[in-house]
Amino acid sequence: MNGSRPWWESAVIYQIYPRSFQDTNDDGIGDLNGITRRLRYLVELGVDAIWISPIFRSPMKDFGYDISDYVDVDPIFGTMADFERLIAEAHAHGIKVILDFVPNHSSDQHAWFVESRASRTSPKRDWYIWRDPAPGGGPPNNWLSEFGGSAWEFDAATGQYYYHAFLNSQPDLNWRNPEVVAAMHDVLRFWARKGVDGFRVDVIWHLIKDRQFRDNPPNQNYHAGRPPNEALVPLYTTDLPEVHDVIATLRRTIDEFPDRLLIGEIYLPVERLVAYYGRNLGGVHLPFNFALLSARWDAKHLQALITEYEGALPKGGWPNWVLGNHDRPRVAGRVGQRQAAVAAMLLLTLRGTPTIYYGDELEMPQVDIPRHRVRDPFERNVPGIGIGRDGCRTPMQWDGTQNAGFSSVDPWLPLSDNWRSNNVANLREDAVSIWNLYRRLLRVRKETPALSLGSYRSYALDGDLLVYYRELDNSKLLIALNLTDQPQVLTFEPGASGKVLVSTGADRDGEATTDSLALRGDEGLVIEL
Ligand code: GLC
Numbered sequence: 001m002n003g004s005r006p007w008w009e010s011a012v013i014y015q016i017y018p019r020s021f022q023d024t025n026d027d028g029i030g031d032l033n034g035i036t037r038r039l040r041y042l043v044e045l046g047v048d049a050i051w052i053s054p055i056f057r058s059p060m061k062d063f064g065y066d067i068s069d070y071v072d073v074d075p076i077f078g079t080m081a082d083f084e085r086l087i088a089e090a091h092a093h094g095i096k097v098i099l100d101f102v103p104n105h106s107s108d109q110h111a112w113f114v115e116s117r118a119s120r121t122s123p124k125r126d127w128y129i130w131r132d133p134a135p136g137g138g139p140p141n142n143w144l145s146e147f148g149g150s151a152w153e154f155d156a157a158t159g160q161y162y163y164h165a166f167l168n169s170q171p172d173l174n175w176r177n178p179e180v181v182a183a184m185h186d187v188l189r190f191w192a193r194k195g196v197d198g199f200r201v202d203v204i205w206h207l208i209k210d211r212q213f214r215d216n217p218p219n220q221n222y223h224a225g226r227p228p229n230e231a232l233v234p235l236y237t238t239d240l241p242e243v244h245d246v247i248a249t250l251r252r253t254i255d256e257f258p259d260r261l262l263i264g265e266i267y268l269p270v271e272r273l274v275a276y277y278g279r280n281l282g283g284v285h286l287p288f289n290f291a292l293l294s295a296r297w298d299a300k301h302l303q304a305l306i307t308e309y310e311g312a313l314p315k316g317g318w319p320n321w322v323l324g325n326h327d328r329p330r331v332a333g334r335v336g337q338r339q340a341a342v343a344a345m346l347l348l349t350l351r352g353t354p355t356i357y358y359g360d361e362l363e364m365p366q367v368d369i370p371r372h373r374v375r376d377p378f379e380r381n382v383p384g385i386g387i388g389r390d391g392c393r394t395p396m397q398w399d400g401t402q403n404a405g406f407s408s409v410d411p412w413l414p415l416s417d418n419w420r421s422n423n424v425a426n427l428r429e430d431a432v433s434i435w436n437l438y439r440r441l442l443r444v445r446k447e448t449p450a451l452s453l454g455s456y457r458s459y460a461l462d463g464d465l466l467v468y469y470r471e472l473d474n475s476k477l478l479i480a481l482n483l484t485d486q487p488q489v490l491t492f493e494p495g496a497s498g499k500v501l502v503s504t505g506a507d508r509d510g511e512a513t514t515d516s517l518a519l520r521g522d523e524g525l526v527i528e529l
Contacts, residue, residue: 005453006259006261006285006318007048007096007259007261008049008198008261008285008286008318008353009318009353009452009453010048010446010449010452010453011048011049011096011353012046012047012048012049012348012353012354012355012356012442012445013047013048013049013050013051013098013353013354013355013356014042014045014047014049014050014051014355014356014358015050015051015053015324015325015326015355015356015357015358016035016050016051016052016053016358017030017053017326017358017393018030018031018032018034018035018052018053018055018064018077019063019064019076019393019412020358020393020394020395020396020406020411020412020413021034021035021038021358021396021406022034022035022037022038022396022398022406023406023407023408023409023411024037026407026408026409027076027407027409028407028409028410028411028412029076029407029411029412030077030395030396030406030407031076031077031078031082032055032073032077032078032082032083032086033078033082033085033086035050035052035086036082036085036086036089036090039089039090039093039095040093041424042093042095043093043094043095044439045361045435045438045439045442046438046439046442046443046446047095047356047442048094048095048096049095049096049097049098049197049198049261050090050095050096050097050098051098051099051100051198051200051263051355052097052098052099052100053065053100053326054067054099054100054102054202055073055074055077055083055099055100056068056069056070056071056072056073056074056102057069057072057073057074057075058074058107059107059109059169060074060076061107061167061169061170061377062166062167062169062170062377063375063376064100065100065102065166065170065202066105066106066107066108066167066169066170067102067106067107067110068106068107068109068110068111069110069111070102070106070184070187070190071187071190071191083194084194087194087195087196088195091195096197096198096261097195097196097197098196098197098198098199098200098261098263099191099196099198099199099200100199100200100202101187101188101191101199101200101201101202102202103173103175103184103187103201103202103204103207103250104165104172104173104175104202104203104204104206104207105164105165105166105170105171105172105173106170106171106173107169107170108168108169108170108171109169112124112127112128112173112183113127113128113171116128116130116171117155117157117158117162119158120158120160126174126177127173127174127177127179127180128162128163128171128172128173128174129162129163129171129172129174129209130155130158130160130161130162131152131160131161131162131163131213132159132160132161133154133159133160133161139151139152139154139161140152140161140213141213141214141215141216142215142216142232143163143213143215143216143232143236143237144216144228144229144231144232145164145165145166145167145168145229146165146166146227146229146378147166147167147229147377147378147381147382148227148228148229148378148381148382149228149381151163151164151165151237152164153168153171163209165203165206165237167377167381172206172209175207175208175246176208176211181246181249185249185250185253188250188253188254189253189256189257192254192256192257192260193257196260197259197260197261198254198260198261198262198263199254199260199261199262199263200263200264200265200288201250201262201263201264201265201284202265203265204243204247204264204265204266204276204284205238205239205243205264205265205266205267205268205276206237206238207243207246207247208240208242208243208246209236209237209240210236210237210240212236213236214236215236216232216233216234216235216236216237217232217233217235218231218232218233219231219232219233225385226385227382227385227387228382239268239272244275244276244278244279244283247264247276247278247283247284248278248279248282248283250262250284251278251282251283251284252282261285261286262284262285262286263284263285263286263287263288263320264276264283264284264286264287264288265288266287266288266290267290270289270291270308270309270312271312273287273289273312274287274312274313274314274317277313277314277317281314281316281317285318286318286320286353287320288320288322288355289309289319289320289321289322289352290322290325290328291305291309291321292305292321292322292323292343292346292347293322293323293324293325293328293334294328297334297335297336297339297483298464298483299463299464299465299466299481299483302346302466302483303458303466303468306350306456306458306468307458310351310456318352318353319350319351319352319353320352320353320354320355321347321350321352321353321354321355322354322355322357323343323344323346323347323354323355323356323357323360324356324357324360324392325355325357325392326357326389326392326393327389327392328389328392329366329391329392330357330359330360330364330365330366330391330392331343331357331360332360332363332364332365332366333365333366333391333392334366337363337365338485338521338522339483339522340360340363340434341434341437341504341505341522341524342481342482342483342504342522342523342524344360344361344434344437344438344441344504345437345441345479345481345502345504345524345526346466346479346481346524348438348441348442348445348451349441349445349451349468349470349477349479349526350456351454351455351456351470356438357392358396359394359396359397361434361435361438361439362397362422362423362424362427362434362435363418363422363434364394364396364397364416364418364422365416365417365418366391366392367390367391367392367394367413367414367415367416367417368391369388369390369391369413369414370414373390373413373414374388374390375390375412375413376388376389376390376393390413393413394411394413394414394415394416395407395411395413395415397415397416397418397419397422397423397424398423398424398425399423399424399425399426400420400423400425400426403415404419404423405423405424405425431506432505432506432507436506437502437504437506440502440506440509441502441526444501444502444526448475448477448501449472449475450470450471450472450473450475450476450477451470451477451526453472454470454471454472454475454477455469455470455471455472456468456469456470457469457470457471459478463488464482464483464484464486464488465480465481465482465483465488465490465519466480466481466483467479467480467481467490475528476528476529477501477526477527477528477529478498478526478527478529479524479525479526479527480517480519480524480525480527481524481525482519482520482521482522482523482524484521484522485521485522486521487518487519487520487521488518488519489516489517489518489519490516490517490518490519491515491516492513492514492515492516492517494515496515496529497512497513497514497515497529498512498513498527498528498529499511499512499513499527499528500513500525500526500527500528501526501527501528502525502526503523503524503525503526504522504523504524504525505520505523508525513527
């Protein structure tokens, strides 16, 4: 707690994709002991919490997002004892641990589904979503899977179809069934009792589907080259009004335990996203704000997007920002290597809890994966349109030794090609590296409540610069980001002067500023006024 404010408001979250962080048992795949081993690194960097993508028992068809036992650790990642040690050591290092909770679907190998598909009269039949074929045969309706093809899979033995929003090995659970609800709430309690500090809830806006199973309408704006499921508007499959009741009950369970955080994964336009704070803020604490993941990298556009988001937040709703994750192209690939430092400064100076994706502090690139090494089922099902997710999941680059210090054997995904230069060991020694910029920003953020908790106010737009204030009590900061590669001049308000606290190039820290300030191309400055 920070005074009376919950810990996550001033915290910085770091997302770990566990397969790719640190291998300790020589199988080319990261594990829990690897995370434990690297806790000191996370302390050195200066983050407050880690969110670990799924570590539960899974056939790994979707790399852990297909769970066959919600209350066990997959042997590939280690044992329950390893997990307990990780939690204890993380806490001893002052780091909170957030787990992934995947309630929308299980694996088809989960005992619940095995029982459900065994017969139409199985007591668990209604735990999943089963429907008869359409009157003339074929799938019950036109719903599409996010990963390509129909969302309905025929089960010949029982003559019905089951619904799967993702792979056909990821059947959707039926959240209209109270037994499912009770069982899944017990999963949350199980991990909360183990000391987990919060959950990131996978595809939370998918949990409830139309009771009448109506066809989704066609999307008039669909064009070739987009994922095939976008051919329909998901009117009857996602973001249904009743989902908010389901989420409110999840929140009540979380609130049985003190100081736990609930984050929702939600890809929706801002006005619908903010509904996930819930009535009277009884929904998730942080509906992930993914606006920066697809934003055009231009000052005017970003300013408008920030203003829109700030304006849409409900009273008391705490903002958050995400620059990268395991499903979207790396930020360095999206905005270009030269803007990566500016993007880091943006993420860590906006108002709201930031989430850093592992490796972005090293400027890890979006990697082109050769066809024979593709592992992502999405890319395998819908090849060639650039939606593959392996390229942002490559191994963490620790040092210049074999396999970048990630593993003693060939890693499950290839390394990027900048690992020899952009690794922790190297960048740590380089005062002007992006890694040291992340570290300085994290330190200044921690030392400066105006940055972590202060208000946000947009500065009158100055050319191609993105400029804003962060203020708390008597502390006032100005952040100026040059989103172009050309020099720009920022004119201050009359009488204002200040001092540079952090510069992306690390060479202007401490510089005094008077009525105007020249920024180099691709430069960003945090100025104390
Ligand atoms: C979420 C996860 C993604 C996964 C999907 C299905 O979007 O982030 O990695 O494939 O859900 O569980």
